[in-house]
Each structure stands twice: as structure tokens, then as C-alpha cells.
Amino acid sequence: MCKMMKQNLLVRNTSLLSGGVMAASGGWLALNSSVLNGFGYALLAMAGAAMLLLAWRIGARDRFTAWAVFFAWCLGAGTALPSGWLAFFGDNWGWAGWVVWAAVAASPALIFPARLTPLALSGGAVISSLTPIGMMNPIVAAMAFFPGMSWAGLLLSIALLTLPSITNKKLFALSLVAALTVGAALGLRNGLQLPPETAWAVETREGAHPKLAVEWFARQARMTARVKDGVEQGARLVVTPEGAVDSWDAWSEFVWKDAAALAEDHRAMILVGVYRHEAGNRIWQDGLMDPVTGEFYGAAVPMPISMWKPWNEKEHYPFDFTQIARTIKTPVGEAAYLICFEELLVWPLVARMVTGEPEFLISASNQWFTNASTAEAQERSVKLQARMWGLPLLRSVNWPR
Structure with missing residues (x-):
């Protein structure tokens, strides 16, 4: 019994650690990295959002771990905040502000049910998008999948974040690959439009x-x-x-x-x-x-x-x-x-x-x-x-x- 409990704890901690690292990397990739230019920023956002969905699927086994994964995403997405805040305020609160903001921004995950549901995931994302905690929200990254789709795109962006509630591993993987494929195809035809020449x-x-x-x-x-x-x-x-x-x-x-x-x-x-x-x-x-x-x-x-x-x-x-x-x-x-x-x-x-x-x-x-x-x-x-x-x-x- 004791050996089994230790094994379960190890699996839980390993899943949480891998999910957290993946979420943090996804947040950084989606909203901070400048690896690619032009259309590339949309690809980065899609990849970052996909990494968050995978991280939730792997590491979120209860309320705390769901929050921890979301917290990691916020830390990754907000990696540029400390330098900006330090430059703006001229003091040493930039790093503390970054961590506190990420913790608060992820707090809606603390009300998730024990099992991730579509309502919990979509509702948590919407609540966390509200000011003053709503910057660098995963909904923005999910928007990369649906260029030019207006209101339908907004609803689909929120719906996309519910994919981790799919319990069947193969169906989840298939859905995620399909979303990435469709998003990339739409992106080739619907880039960021230029303003009027005048x-x-x-x-x-x-x-x-x-x-x-x-x-x-x-x-x-x-x-x-x-x-x-x-x-x-x-x-x-x-x-x-x-x-x-x-x-x-x-x-x-x-x-x-x-x-x-x-x-x-x-x-x-x-x-x-x-x-x-x-x-x-x-x-x-x-x-x-x-x-x-x-x-x-x-x-x-x-x-x-x-x-x-x-x-x-x-x-x-x-x-x-x-x-x-x-x-x-x-x-x-x-x-x-x-x-x-x-x-x-x-x-x-x-x-x-x-x-x-x-x-x-x-x-x-x-x-x-x-x-x-x-x-x-x-x-x-x-x-x-x-x-x-x-x-x-x-x-x-x-x-x-």
C-alpha cells in the first residue's frame, strides 16, 4: 500500500512538473517570443496555446494542479513584465509584481471541479480575462486559430480551451492536431489586413x-x-x-x-x-x-x-x-x-x-x-x-x- 502511494505521488508530481514546464514554455512562445516574423507570430501563438492544452491534459489532476499549470502559463506569458515594470517604476518590485499578478490571474482555476469540464475551462478562461488581471490571457493566443472569423472566432477561441476535458487520449490528440491544421490553413488565407492607404x-x-x-x-x-x-x-x-x-x-x-x-x-x-x-x-x-x-x-x-x-x-x-x-x-x-x-x-x-x-x-x-x-x-x-x-x-x- 505504502509503495503504491509513493508511486502515485511520484506520477502526480512528475505530471505536474512536466505540465508546468510545458505551460510556461507555451505562454512564453505564444506572447513573448520573437523567433519568427510576419505570419510566424500566429504560428507561435497557436503552438503556445496547444502547449497549454497539453499541459492541462497532462498535469491538471485536481484544483491545485490546474491552478499550478495556469500559473506557469501566466509566468511564461509575462516574462517581459519585470523589466518593463522596473524601468517604469524604478524600484525593485518588478519581480514580485510579476509573480503576484500570475498567481492572481490563475486564481479562477482554484474553483475548478475535481474533474476538468468544458464549463470550468471556458469559464475560468473568461473570468481570468477580466481586468485588471486579464492581460496575456490564453484566449488571445487561441484567437490565432481563427483569423477573420469575428464573433464565431471569439466563441471558437473560448471553446478551444475546453479540449483538455476530453478524456479519451486519442480523441484529444486528434482534436488538437485538427485545430492546428485548420488554424494554419486559415492563416495562410487570412493574414493581418493593412489599413487604408490614406x-x-x-x-x-x-x-x-x-x-x-x-x-x-x-x-x-x-x-x-x-x-x-x-x-x-x-x-x-x-x-x-x-x-x-x-x-x-x-x-x-x-x-x-x-x-x-x-x-x-x-x-x-x-x-x-x-x-x-x-x-x-x-x-x-x-x-x-x-x-x-x-x-x-x-x-x-x-x-x-x-x-x-x-x-x-x-x-x-x-x-x-x-x-x-x-x-x-x-x-x-x-x-x-x-x-x-x-x-x-x-x-x-x-x-x-x-x-x-x-x-x-x-x-x-x-x-x-x-x-x-x-x-x-x-x-x-x-x-x-x-x-x-x-x-x-x-x-x-x-x-x-
Whole structure:
């Protein structure tokens, strides 16, 4: 009896270890690796998702082991987080934050029944995709299997994660191979679409906002020159990166006045990434400003801790759910939009697809604090989402100097 118990424990631990290693590798492969370019990112996401499904099938024998496998996936998917957080916050909490986030993100697995069921797997994935824990979710990786399939693709992405509930080993293996084959075949015919030729995204390497006024004006001069050049060359829509203007006020309006007038004369639209707030108020908003009309399209979900921080008496970006259902009417068609942290989440774009009929996707990000590996997950996530929804992607980013 004792010998049998030891053997069972060894098998259990070996299965958990192999499942954990496989899940962590899958998370990294799906959302962080840059081994392949072009269509390759979708193949990597499919391979990573398949590894998670195998890991759950091998290593998840009860609630704890299901959580441990999911936790390993989150660790692998979030390997770039510590370096990004350390660069952003400038302290030593990056590594601890990575582990705590992964543990919390995997927590829905703790309510799984003893035997994995389709409802438990799909429900756990959906719950774990919700903010503020929802970044790098396996649903995003599963979207790689269903390019251009829109709502059907979303449902199939969630359904794909239920494969580990298949008890028959041969049927499970056959289903997984079939999914990979179909996903690769669909991917050859449905890649990421390009935005309209008259829609321009400004990409910059300006780094962090300058502190000296003379440097601030020089930076704005470079930005407005890029925008005006685009309009003069025939662009009907020009988008700048998130936070191109660090504080939208009377000075900013004055600096952007000529660019706005030029856009109005050419019947074009410019969307400027801005942070705005009222004087004396700690509440800030992150979003895209149309300087011609004064219309502001805000982010619904700010980055937790660095922006969303209700405990801070000087600066706080609240969740703004009045923005979640908005789309933008542009001269080149209706657009959904995602700003910074929203690119890592599934549900903001889902909400905008419910309320509108967007023809393409605008994304704006300010990644001044990142390195190449840190930015990979965010770019991968927004590309996979746009690809599944069949939306051309217009992405404007500010990179480090």
C-alpha cells in the first residue's frame, strides 16, 4: 500500500512538473517570443496555446494542479513584465509584481471541479480575462486559430480551451492536431489586413517627456511637422502615439493650431494622443484628441498601479466605462480603438464590436519605458485580436530613444 502511494505521488508530481514546464514554455512562445516574423507570430501563438492544452491534459489532476499549470502559463506569458515594470517604476518590485499578478490571474482555476469540464475551462478562461488581471490571457493566443472569423472566432477561441476535458487520449490528440491544421490553413488565407492607404500612423522614438520647456516645444514641433506632412501628402487620417502631448492645455492647443487648420482645410482628421486634466484636479484622462472639433476619445481601462491609483492624492486615471462602447467616425471609415493597456485585454475590443460596426482598428501606445522584449506581448496581443476580428490595424507607437 505504502509503495503504491509513493508511486502515485511520484506520477502526480512528475505530471505536474512536466505540465508546468510545458505551460510556461507555451505562454512564453505564444506572447513573448520573437523567433519568427510576419505570419510566424500566429504560428507561435497557436503552438503556445496547444502547449497549454497539453499541459492541462497532462498535469491538471485536481484544483491545485490546474491552478499550478495556469500559473506557469501566466509566468511564461509575462516574462517581459519585470523589466518593463522596473524601468517604469524604478524600484525593485518588478519581480514580485510579476509573480503576484500570475498567481492572481490563475486564481479562477482554484474553483475548478475535481474533474476538468468544458464549463470550468471556458469559464475560468473568461473570468481570468477580466481586468485588471486579464492581460496575456490564453484566449488571445487561441484567437490565432481563427483569423477573420469575428464573433464565431471569439466563441471558437473560448471553446478551444475546453479540449483538455476530453478524456479519451486519442480523441484529444486528434482534436488538437485538427485545430492546428485548420488554424494554419486559415492563416495562410487570412493574414493581418493593412489599413487604408490614406490612414497614417505616426511612429516615433522620442522616449520620455522632456522636463525643459525648450525641449518640450522642440518635440511638439517635430510631431506637428510629421502630422502636417502626412496631411499634405494626402492622408485623410493621421494618428499620433499615446501621450504625444503630455498635458493638453492652452499651450498645447496653440502649438497644434496650425496642424488642426491644415487638417480642416484638407477635410482630414488628426487624432493626437494626449493626457488631460482640469487644473487643480488630481483626475487625469488618457486618450485621443481631435484638435479640430475638440472631441476626446478616452481610454476606458488605464494601466493598474502606474495610472489607476485611487490612493494617490496628486494623479489618478480612473476607469471610464462611458468610453468603452465608443467608436470613432473617421474620413476613411468607422474605427474601434485601443489605448496602451487595453491592447493586452480581450474585452475592451469586444465591447466596441458590440456597440459599433468598425471597419478597422486604431491602437495608440506610449512605450517609452520598454525594451524590445517587453513590447512584444503588447504588439502580439493587439495583432492577434485585429486578425481574428478581420480588422485592418493602424498602430501608432512612441518608442525609447
